[in-house]
Structures are given as C-alpha cells and as structure tokens.
Amino acid sequence: MSDLSLVITAAAGCVAAAAGGALPARTRVPVAVLLTWVACGAGLVGAVVVLRTGHPLVLSTTRVLPLTGATLVLRPLGAVFVVVTAVVAVAASLSWLGYAGHGLSTRTASATVPIFVTSMLLVPAAGSVATFVWLWELMAIASLVLVLADQRTREQTRSAAQWYAVMTHAGAAAILLALVLVSGHAGGQTFAAIRVHAAHLPGAVRSAAFLLAVVGFGSKAGAVPLHVWLPKAHPEAPGPVSALMSGAMVNLGIYGIVLVGDQLLGGGPAWWWLVVSALGVVSALFGALHAATSTDLKRLLAYSTTDSMGLVLIGVGASGLFASTGHPAVAAIALVSALLLVVNHAAYKGSLFLSAGSVQMATGTRDLDQLGGLMRSMPVTGGVFVIGGLAIAALPPLNGFVGEWLLFQSLLHGLPTSSTAVAIAVPLGVGALALTGGLTAAAFVKAIGVGFLGRPRSPGAAAAREVPHTMQAGAGLLAAACVVLGVVPMVVLPALERAVAQVVADAPARGVTSSVDLRLHGLRGELAPGLLAVGLALSVVVVLGFRRLAERRFYLRLPVRRAEPWGCGRELQTARMQYTATSFAEPLQQVFDDVLRPDRDLTVSHLAESRYYTEKIAVRTSIDDVIERDLYRPAISAVYGWGRWAARLQNGSVHRYLAYGLVALVVILVVIV
C-alpha cells in the first residue's frame, strides 16, 4: 500500500501541472495547489512509513525512462528530506493561493510550480543515476522558469536567472561526472549496485568522485565559493518560490553530499571530511557576515541560507571525521545535529521567506532602509517574522537553539586526542561557529528592528496593509513548526536517528535519548528544552505579576501615556532620523572592513566659477560579494576576452574560410600518409 505513495506523488504532480497549464485563470491556481497538496501528502505518508518501520520503499519501472529505467528507492535518510520538502511545499503553496492575485498566476507558472515540488519530493527517493539526474535537471529547470515568473523584463531578474542557469548546470555537470565515474567503474547504474562495488574502486577515483560531488552539490547548497547565484536568484524569485528554493531545494545539496560520501562510496579518508568542514566554516562565516551587512531584506535571508548550510556542512564533516577515526557514537550525534539543523532551517527559513514575500507584496519594496513600522499594520506577518528571526538566531525556546546545542555537544565530545593541529583547529572552529551565531543575531535584530519596528521610512511602508489570510497561514504554519520543534524536538529525533543509523555504521540505537529531555548516549550532556520553555513562560507570568503587585503597593497606578519619543527637545522629529539598516550595520562593517572591502565612490563637483567652491558631493557605498567581484568577474572577462580573440578567426572573408579548408585537408592528408 505504501509503495503506491510515490506513484501517487508523481501522478498528482503531473495532473497538477496539466491543470495549472490548462485551466482558466480563476481556477488554475486553487486546483494546482490542491493537487500539489495531494502529492505532498502522499509523499509524506510514504516517508513517515519508511521512518517508522525502517524498511525502504522500492519502485522500479522501465516505462518512464526507456533506455535506463527509472528506479525509486526511499530509505530513511531520503525520507527525512521528503518530509521536510513536503511540509515546506504545503506551506508555500498555501501562501501561493493568496499571492496569486498579485503574480505567479500565469499558465506557465501554475504548471511549473507543481513540477518543481514533485521533482523535489522525488529526488531523495531516486534509486539510480539516471533517475537522479533526470529529476535533478527537472528541478533545476523548473526553478529557473519560476525565478523568471514575475518581472521577466527587469534587468536584475534576467541577470540573476543567467547566473543561476549557468551555475546550476555547471553543478549538474559535476554531479553527473561524479555519478558516472562511480557507476562506470561499478558496471551498473542503480545505487544498490554502486554501493556493492564501491569498495573495489581505486582510491583516486573515489576521491575525484567525492570532490566533484562536493563541488556540484555544494553549489546547490550555497557553499562558498560556489554560492554566488544564491544572493542573486533567491531575492528575485517571487515569495512562495524563494521559500521553496531556500527551504527545500538547498537541503537537497546536503542530501547529495551525504548520499555520495556515505551511501555510495561507503565513507572515506579523514581529509574528505576536513574539506567539507572547512567549506562549512568558510560558508558560515561569509554568509553570516554578509547577512549582517546587507540592506536588502531577501538578500539578507539568502546569505543567511549560506550561513545555515555552512553549519550543516560542519556537522556533516564532523560526523564523517569522527566516523573515519573510529568514534561512531559521536559521529551519529554529529550527523543527527546536522539533520536537525536541516529540518530547523526549512522551518525558519521557509517562514522568513514567506513573510518577506508578504512584506514585498504589501509595501512594494525589499529595501530595509525604506521599511519600518510594519508591526502595527501587519501584526501577524510581523509576529511570524519575529519567531523566525529568533529561531534562526538560535535563541531558546525555539528550534534553532536545540540544533546548535547538539552540534556544539558533538564537537565538544568528539575531539580526537591525537594531533596538535586538530587541537588548534577545533577551538578556532568553535570560535567561528560562535561568531556566526552572534552575527546572525545581529543580522536578524536589524531585519526585525529596522524592517518592522519604529516608524515607516517611506510612503510605501506607511501604506502597508496586512496580506490575505492564506499567506499569513502559510508563513504561520512554518513558524508554528519552529515553536513545536523547539519545545518538543522529540517528535523528530527518533526519525533522524533512524536515518543516521543507515549512514553511520555501528551507530548506537538511541544516541540521543529523548523523553522529556535530551540525553546523549554514553556521554554527559543533557538539555530539557520543554522545561526551559515552561520555565520562561512561568517567569514571564511571575514578572508581570510582580510588576502589577509593585505598582499597586507602591502608590497609585497611573494610566500608560503614549507620547512623542524623547528627542532631546528637538522641534521636529521625523522617521528619517531613525537608524537605517546601513547605519545599524556600520560598526560591523568597519570591524570587518578587510573582509568585506566595500566599494566607496566619492564624487565632488565644483562650481563652474571656481574650483574652491563645492557644488555637490555624492558618496556611494556598496558591499558587493567579494568572491563574485574578485573571482568570478575576472574569470568571466577572461572568457569574453578569449571569445573576442577567437572571433577574429571568423572575419567573414570567404578567402580565409577556403584557406582554413585547404589547410585542414593538407593536414589530414599528411596524417594519413
């Protein structure tokens, strides 16, 4: 029965796409959404059954892809990602219902969203190279179409789509190469066959395949230096689509690395995992820093996706490292923490992007320097954003805190005692982790404080009204997930452990015991998130009660007076006098000036009469992505340079082309003779 679930998923997805493309305007989005929900529900059911029982779901047919056959095998590890994708897709499509009046309601868009969702649901279930690559490409192309869905004519959107297209296909090429390398040597293209023959592969081939996989999947996950498409494409996509991309699609990059590293190749030498961890540390720091200094709301969220994925990569790398040095118990905990971070990321990043989409719809801008005062006009969206922001800053009692605690515990307990180099590297790594946490907190205080609080900084922000209920509900669903996962993480931990047991050999059955509190197996580490949440709630009640008691006892209670804020007696106080996002981030920008290297442009124009009189001074500062500016753009201009040089070979003269033909003929004759 449960085998049917994947079939239903695929079928419902296709019907939804057809409906979205064929139906008239009023019904196409609701029908497509409903059918997408059916697909998600079926996938969810199948995945939950797999996680509960531990038995994989296997489906294979030669009817869909005639040459190679399509194989779907859903194991616990993949099932985790299917569940995550399904929940995010349900919330995002709920939000899509409300968004449809504003955009994303053309035939193309309504047909593509179900295709995108279904392909994301099925990628973790792919059981052979061909199936995987087909689904991966389908997912990439669908998301590319959706990035261009609204605002196709805007220059920035087109450029973002170009970058995204090139980078995702370059990544797909690397992935294909890696998979072909291992399957070529193994002689079969199903993952099961590859796994069996993996041990016989020569070491160089294994390492090459792993590195190619890290490059390809890391690019999808947004790991530095292959992240450059993320801050371009995610902001330009419409709200529900960016939530899907950031909350569901980037996770599949992590799935791919674990798949290739552990499942297909069966683990590897320690240096593989050191590379992954190093990538994670750099991504986390870079992403957090740019998030903290970004003034575009969605770009901030995109960079913090890079940050979160960096943390996950640290967990994955640590897990592999501990497994390869023979500490399976701690390796299991590290991988559980990485998976928990993935689940958490989907919940809070999904709700943040959906709220950001609501804000953009209501105010017409994503620029934080133009927002403000939205908490009073959009209370639900603001409340959801606050929950998401507190969750991503890893503050109790929400879910980010539990994930970070687990990661920290795995690093603390798993430190190998052998080499001094590791002894120096790990504290620095923990320091980097802490710095990213602090920078993320600063980034989201800025996003919440400048974006939602205070007074509106522009007419657009002042005119904002709350968005339709479905959009509120979509974002609210994921925010509720943040709260639930923070107070009772036990609902997901057993499932994650089952997934980890599939990956880490000799992992203890229950590495992270959890009934009321989290307890680490065989190690000293305990956390009671539920009790902490109850304690905080009780304390708030106690403090409020104390305040009321003290007010009553110590004299008369005067009514609360709302008045103009104190401005040192200034006659005129405007909203423009408030701190903006740029000013908020300025101390951090100054501290990290060497890393960010902002562009500063100072133009002084003088009066015509005399050079000593200044007419106008214009200052422009912008923080560009350093990697894009110093790595990619020179490479791109070099390619253009080569192209221009090569173009001289084709100058349109028939005589030259005839000469080319003659030379080629002579060379061939010489070679034959």
Next chain:
Amino acid sequence: MRGARPEPVRPATARVTLRAAVQTILHPHTATEDLGPPPPPGPASRRLAGSLQIRHVDAGSCNGCELEITSAFGPVYDAERFGARLVASPRHADALVVTGPVTRNMAGPLAKTYDAMPEPRMVIAVGDCAHDCGVFRGGYGVEGAVVDVVPVDMAVPGCPPHPEAIVRALRGLTGR
C-alpha cells in the same frame, strides 16, 4: 630677573598603586562636609522616599548656577548621599531643575522636556534668573521666567545660590 626664564610648572603625579587603592577604601578620607540634620520633609518626600532623580535644563543661563549645581554634586557638598541623582533622560526624572531665564529659542525645548516627564513630576527653578529673570529681565532674547513656560513647584533663590542651599532644597524633597 630680566632674561631669566620661569621654571616650568611640573604637574603633581599620583602614583596609582594597589596599596593606595586599598588604603583609600579602608580609610576613606572624604572632603565632604557634614551638612547637619535634614530639613523638615515636604509633601513629596513620602512618595519619593529618599530617591530623587533630576534632569537639568539650561534654559539660557550664564552658567553660574550650573557651576554651583556641579559643586553641589561634587565631593564637598555631595548631594548624592541624600538620594538625589542626575539623569540623562527626562523619562527617568522626577524633577526638572531649570536654570537661567527662558530664552526664545529654549522655550519650546523646555516645554517638550517637561512634557516628556512621567507623572508625578515637579520643576525646581534654581537661581534668581529662573525665578523672575534676575538681571536679564527685559532682554530682547528672553521669553520670560520659568513659571511663564512650565509650572514651577519650588524655587531656590540666589545669584547664584550657594550649593548648600541647593542641597537643602533637594533634601527637603528626598526627606534624608
């Protein structure tokens, strides 16, 4: 003597040592004067109960009263030991201490500062200028006395008032 250069004055340097610090704590030599028993408490003392936060506004004074207020909070007269404290924001303050006649430019800000204070609040006009414009009465830049802009609850006369008088006025409010 002609042509002789005067000796340069070398500033006295205090060697900061741990010993000096410990000695200062254990055997404090204070310069503070003993100002005797508190004056009879006023109606506000019961509510304030020994704690008075003050926000000072210079509405246009010659700074003579400011110097006396600074001296009143300095080591010799030390108003802080009786519970009075200067604060930065009128939101934190119980009393507004105003010095000087209210000039035209400061009338608005003074009114705003008074509005920004939470109830129950009071105003203390320190110095003759604050009370009735003093020597600046009739000046072209002067709007009026403090009582013309905000209601005044207590006045400390003098041009400038002695720091002891200022401290006595504050003690009447705090009751200590």
Next chain:
Amino acid sequence: MSTVAGAVAQVATAGAQVVAVGIGGPVLVGAMRKVRCRIEGRVGPPIGQPLRDLRKLFAKQRMQPDRSSWVFAAGPVVLVATAVVIAAIAPLATDGPPLGRTTDFFAVVFVLLLGSVFLALAALDTGTPFGGMGSSRAMTIGALAEPALLVALLAMSIPVRTSNLPVLVRSGLDHPQLIASPERILALVSFLVVILAESGRLPVDNPETHLELTMIHEAMVLEYSGPDLALVTLGASMRLTILLGLLVNLLAPWGIADRPGAAAFAVGLAALALKVAVAGIAIATFEVFTAKLRLFRLPELLAGAFVLAVVAAVTALVVR
C-alpha cells in the same frame, strides 16, 4: 507525600535564589557605586539606594512612544524573565539547584542572549536615533564577545567532558587541581572580559555617562519610564550578579551548598554574597582607574579575550 514535599522544597530553593539575586543585584550595584565614590573622596549614596530608586519608580507613570508596538512593552519583561529563569536554575548558592541537572552552560548563555536581543529590538522600536545606536553597538559587541565566551566555555568543559554547569562547579569542589590549572584560569579571565562587555561596565561602557553618543546600554533604555525602567534596571543588575556568581563559583566554589538542607543553603547564600561582593568591589576599583575604550578599540579587547580562550582550549585539549 515525600514527592510533594520534595517538589515544594525545590520550588522554595529556586524562589529563594531568585529573591536573593533580585535583592542582591541592586545592592551589588549600590556597593560598586559606593566604592567608586569613596575612592573619589566623597561619601556617596548608601548601598541600598538602588532599592529605593526601584521602589520609587514603581510609583511613576509608564510612558510609551506613540508609534511603538508590543515589542517595546515586552523588552523589560523578557529581560527580567530570562534573568529569573537563570537565577532559578543556575548553581549559585547550591550546586544541585532544582531542575538544575539539565542546566547546560550553553543554555545559560543563550537564555541571557534572548534577553539582550529583546532589549535591542525594543530599543529599535522607539523610533529614536539613540535607540538604534544603542541597539547597533550592543549587538556588535555581543557578536564579537560570543567567540570568546563559547571557546572559554569549551575550554572549561573539556577537562570534565561535559558542559553541564552543576557538574563543572562540583568538579572544582572535588578536584581543586582543576581550578588551579592554566586552562581554567585563562578561560575565567576571558570570561571576565566578556562579563564586563555584556553587562556594560568600564572599559567597555560607562554606566554613569550622560553623553548619549558614548552610551551603549544606557542608550537603549533612554525611552523607558516608571515600572518599565525599574524592570530594566533590575534585570541588568540581576544579569551582572548572575554572571559574577557563576564566575566566582567556577573560580572558588568553596562555601556552596553541596548537600540538601536549609542550613547548608543558608551558608551557600552567605558564601555567594561574600564572594560576589568581593568580585564586585574588585571590578569597581578597577573601573575607577580605567578609561572607557573607544568603540573601535573594543574589537581588539574582545579579540584578545578570544585568543586567551583559544590558548586555554588548546591547553585543555593537549593536556587531556
């Protein structure tokens, strides 16, 4: 029956710790002010003056900026609530506080961070430039202090293989050589610098300043009045007391109650009060002879603390 009595005893212990910190916090601040005044050569306000100030503030009117939202009102409440939670579950007077078997050092750090974040958000909600300035500076300093804090935490956790606070404190009681070790001492020095940064004492921030452009913590509370201001002041002093209490218990745990019973608890409270008083007076004396650092010199200070913490962690790892 015994479980009910046990539960009541646990609640009473937690409550007693909270009340002790709640009253001791303002008294500690008063004592630090008194030390400063004495060294300046004047008498200064009595030690209990902050308690009088709090009492008077509850009788004053609450004011809010006209365009602010619920976040402004929630700021002080969350700040004090987080301090109350930590005061209840941290090993301050007793090394086995109720529910304290799950008091993880990491959790303590992040619960306190929750309070600071809410205060920073409330400051941005005022709509004034000072609120934004205080919030921006506070978050920058917090971000730069976190690496030092967490690596110091790591360094202290490695020798005992856990980051559970009561176990950390008890290990000092059982094995004094753990305290005399370089990793613990260096980590605690780093922790002290972070405490100065987080609670806004010199050389990071001057709590007595009136110049708004030099304010960090004070700038965030310029807009609060009445009971809100009382809660904010109380919360800040409670945080300082809790952090100093943890510091002294990790440095010199003797006197802490290590068995159940009211007598031992009373001794533990007295020992805590004495140790925190000594620490506070030492800090106050240090403050008198220190000038406030320029804002852009603070990263150097916090980086120095980070380096100390890294050295401590490396030592702990290599020695293990």
